[in-house]
Amino acid sequence: MSNSPAAAPAELTSYRDDKRHWWWLPLFVAISPVLGIYLTAVTDRPSWLWITPVLWYVVLPIADWLVGRDSRNPPDVAVPNLESDGYYKFLVYASIPLFYLTWLVGAWAVATQAYSWVGYLGVSLAVALTNGLALVVGHEIGHKTTRFEKRLAQIVLAVPAYGHFSAEHNRGHHKDVATPDDPASSRFGETLYGFVLREIPGALGRAWHDEKVRLHRQGKGAWSPSNELLQSFAITAVLYGTALALWGVVLIPFLLISTFWGWQFLSTSNYIEHYGLLRQKLPDGRFERCRAEHSWNADHAISNLMLYHLQRHSDHHARPTRCYQALRSDKAPELPSGYPLCFTLAYFPPLWRAVMDKRVLEVYGGDITRVNIQPSKRAEILAKYGAANISAVGA
Template identity: 50%
Template sequence: MITYTLDHPERGHIEYRDRKRYLWLSSLFMPLFPLLGVLLYFGTGSQWALAVPLVFSYLIIPCLDYLLGSDENNPPEEIVPQLEADRYYRVLTWITVPMHFIVLIAIAWFVGTQPLTAWSVLALAITAGSYSGLGINTAHELGHKKPAFERWLARVVLAVPAYGHFCVEHNRGHHKDVATPEDPASSRMGENIYQFALREIPGAFRRGWEVERERLARQGRSVWSLHNEVLQSYALSAVLQGALIFAFGWIMLPFLLIHNVWAWFQLTSANYIEHYGLLRLKDSNGRYERCQPHHSWNANYIFSNIVLFHLERHSDHHANPTRRYQSLRNFDDIPELPNGYYGMYLLAYVPWLWFRVMDPRVLALPHIHGNLNRVNIDPAHRDRILARYGAGGVTA
C-alpha cells in the first residue's frame, strides 16, 4: 500500500495510507453488476435471475452498510495535494465511463435477442436504468474538475442515461442555490419524493438550459450551437439510443423509455435525501449565507461510499466542490443519515415512513434545534408541519 509522507515545519513527519485505496476498485466494477443477472440467466435458465442486481442494490447494500459500519477517517490536510495528484484515483473514474456504454449495449442486445416476458423486460429496463444512473454519479465526479478532458468525459457518460444537462445545471445552478427554496434540486420538509420528482426533473432541465443559454450569449453565440454543452451530450444520446433502436427493433422503445426515466429517478432520489429540509439563512442584505457542511446530509458508510466514489460525503463536497473523491472529509456535528444512499432510497419511496424517521432528525440538528425558521419547509405542507411541531420543535 502506498504511503504518502511529508516533513512539516510545525507538525513534523506526517504519514498517511489510504486504507480504501484498492477498495475504490469497487466503484469501477459496480456499473458492470447488471451483467451478473444476464450470466445467471444463461447459467440457470430462470428469468428470476435477472432481478439479482436489483436485489443487491436495494437490499444487500443497505445490509452491508449496516454490518460494515462507517469510516470517519480523514486524510491530513497537508497530505491532500499528494493524494489528489495521484493519477490512480482519477484513472478509475476515466475507465468507468466506457463501462456504462458497454453495459447498456449488452443489456439492450439481450432484450432484443432473447425470448423474454414483459415482466423480465421491465426488470431489465429498471436494472439498466438504476446502474446507468451511476453514470450520472461518474459525471458528477468528473464534471467538477478543472481539466477539460475530465469535463468532456462527463458530457460523454451523461449520454448513457440521456441526461445531458446535468453538469451544466448542477455546477452552475444547484451549487449556487443549494439548500434554498429557489433550488429545484433541494427537497423541502414535508415534500415527498414523488412530489419532489415532479418539481426537480423539469426544473433542473429548465435551469440547465437557461444557464447554458446565458453562457453562450455572453460569448455572442446562439443557444443552437455546436458549442452548447447540453446539446453535445444529447446528440451523443440520440446516436447511441437511435442505434440501439435500429439494431434491435421496436422493443427498444419501451425499454429505453423506462431505462432513461429510472436513471433520472436515481439522481432525483439522491438529490431528495442529500438536502432534505436544510436551509441556508439570509444575511441582513438579503443574501444567502455561504454553503457550509451542515447544509448537506452526510454519510460515512463504508460499502456504499466505495461504490459511489465517496458521493455520500456530500457535506464536504458542497463546501469544497473541486475536491476529488479520495480527499473528501467527515466533519463533527453535521447532518448524518441513518443508512447509506440505497437504504435511504427505500425509506424515501415510502413517504410516511420517511417523514417519521427524518422530520425529527431535521429538527434535532444542532444548528436548527427545533426552530422551524431554520428549516426549508414545503409551502404546501407548512400548516400541517406547524400544527404538528409548532414553534417549539419536535413533538412526541
Template identity: 45%
Template sequence: MDVAVSAWRDTKRPLWPLALVVPVLPFTALLLADVTGSAWAWWLTPLFILGVIPLIDLLVGDDRANPPDEAVPALQASPYYRWITYLFLPAQYAALAVACAAWARDPGWIGGVGLILTAGLVNGIAINTAHELGHKRETAERWLSKIALAPTGYGHFFVEHNRGHHVRVATPEDPASSRLGESFWRFWPRTVIGSLRSAWHLETSRHRLRGRNPWSVRNDILNAWAMTVLLFALLTVTFGVEVLPFLVLQAVVGFSVLEVVNYLEHYGLRRRRNAAGRYEKVDPRHSWNSDRLTTNVFLFQLQRHSDHHANPLRRYQTLRSFDVSPQLPAGYATMLLIALIPPLWRRVMDPRVLAHYGGDASLANSTPSYGSGGRP
C-alpha cells in the first residue's frame, strides 16, 4: 500500500455522529418546555435546523477533500459508518413518540405548530437516512429504509427513487427533476403526484412481468405503506385519536422537506440525447452540489449528489466532490429556505443555470413558458 494512502485518515470521522443531533433535538425541546413552561420551546428544532445550521455552514465553509481511491474499500466496509445511520432510526421513532405525547397534552397553537414542524423536519431528514440505506444491496438495510419512511407515509419513495428517478434524472420525464423557471410551489404537486404514479407503475409492472399479483405483501409499496398504517394505529391507541391530525400534518411537512431537496438538486439541469435518441449517461454535470461541511455532516453527504448519481452504491463516507459539478451558493439548509421564495430563488439560481449552459436556455430542462415573459 502507498505510504500516503496508509497515512490517510478520515478527518470527518469524529463528526459523523453529529447527524444524530437532529432526532435528539425534540428531547431538548421537551426539557426546555418543562423547565420554562413556554410553548415556544417546541420551536427549538426548526430554529436550529433552519437558523443555526445555515449560520454555522457559512462560518465553517467548504470541505472539498476526497478519500484516495485505494482507501475506499476499507471505508466502505467499516461498520462504524453504518451504525450511525442505523442509530438514527430508534432516535427518530422515540422523537415522534415524544412529540405525540406533547400534542396529546394540548400545547396550544404556538406549541402545536412548533410540534408539527419539529416532527416533520426530523422525519423529513430521516428520509435522507432512508435514502442512504435504500440504495444498498443488503436486505436488512433496505428494510430499515422502509422503516425510516413510515412516519411520513412516503414508502413509495423506496421504489420511485431507485428505479425511477435514478433512471430519468435531469430529463423532462422525471417528476423529481425541477425545471428552469418552475417555482417550488408548482413543482410540489407535480412531483408528489407524478412520483406516486410512477412508483405504482414500476412496482405493479415488476410483479406482472413475473406473473404475480401486485396486490400482495411482496409489493414494496404496499408493505411500506402497511408500516405507516401500523405505526399510526399504535400511536393513536397509545396517545389518543387526537394525535391523528398531528401525524398527518407532520407527514406532509416531512415529505415536503424531501421534495424541496429534490427541487434544488437538479434544478434546470438536463441530459442531452445521443445520436441513437437515448439520453446520455448521468455524469457530475447533472446534479447541483455543495461542499459545505456542516450540512454534509448532518445529511450524510447528500450534497455530493453528482457522485451519488454516478455511483449509487457508494456509501456516504466515500462520496467525492468534482470540479465539473455545478455548485450551489450555499448548503441545503440555506437553499431550502430560498426555494420557498420563488422570486429570490430565480434571482439566485436562474443565472447559474444559464451560465452552466453558456447562456443557452434551450439546453436546460425548462418550463415551456420560460423566456416568453411568463412566470411559472
C-alpha cells in the first residue's frame, strides 16, 4: 500500500466492502427459531424446532470449512468512511427487536403448542443461541461512546438477563485481559466447565464492584436508580415476569435453559478467545500492554459474518470502539476453526487440549513458564511440559 498523498484518494474511491450485503445474515440467525416454529406448524414436522442448533453446531462449521478464511482488510484510508456508514449501524440496531420477538414467540410456543420434551428442548436451545447472539450485539453496541448506544446495549442485554456485561467487559476484562487477575481469561489446563464456574460469578462480582465505585464517585449508593446494572435487570424482570404471568410455570424450564445456555455462549466465547495466553510482567510489577498475541483469532469468513467480526478479536482489544465492519485481521495466533466448531471442541476437554495446548506452546516458543497456567494444575503441567521445553528453549 502506498503512503503517498495521491494514493489515498484512489484507494478510498476504489475500495468496496464485498461483504456489505452479507451482513444481514445475523438477522436471519436472530429470527431462525421463529422460522422453525412456523415451519413446524405448517408441515407438522417438529424437527424444524431444532433449526437453530443445527445451524450453529453443524451448518456453520461445514460452511467455514468449505469457504475458508478471509484475511483481507480494508485500507486504512477507507476505515473512517466504513465506520460512518449508517447501513452497518442500522443492521445491528434492527436485530434488537428481533431478539425480543424471538424470545416472546419461543416462550409462547413452548407454553401453548403441546410440544414433546424434545420439541420443548429444541425451542429452548434455539432461543438460547439467539440470546448468545444478543450478547454479541450488546458487546458491539456497549463499546460505543454515545449515551443512546449504551442504552441500547442495556436493552438488548436484558433479553439474556446479562445486564452487567457492558460494565464488566469494558471496565474489567479489557483492563485485565490475559492475566491471572481476569475471570474472563481462561487458563492453560482449565476445562470449560471449571472456567464457567469461575467466570460467571467473577464477572458479576467485578461488574457490581466497578459500578459501586462509579456511583460512589457521584455521591450515590450502589442501589441507586442510576445503577446501570439494575436498569438492565429491571427490563429483564418485566420481560420474564410478564411471560410467567401470561403462560405460567410451564415456562420455567424454558427460562432456565434459554438463559443459562445463552450465558454459556458468552462464557465459551471468552474461554476460546484467550486460552492460555499471558501478558508478561514488567520489572516494575505491571503487566505488559495487551498485544495481538494475547488473543486467539479466527478469520473464517462465514462465522465471522454471523458474529459481527467478533473472531477478529485481537484488533477489537487494540481498538475497542472500532465498529465491526472495520475490524482487521492481524498477526494474532489463529484458532483451528471458527467459533461454532471451537465451541464443540471446548465441550470435550481432552479434545480441546489435544488441539489447543500445542498451539499455546507454539506462541511462546515452547516455554511453558510464559503461559497462563491453571494454578491447581501448575505442578502437573510443569512436570509434563516444563523441563523438556524449557531446556529446549535454553538450548
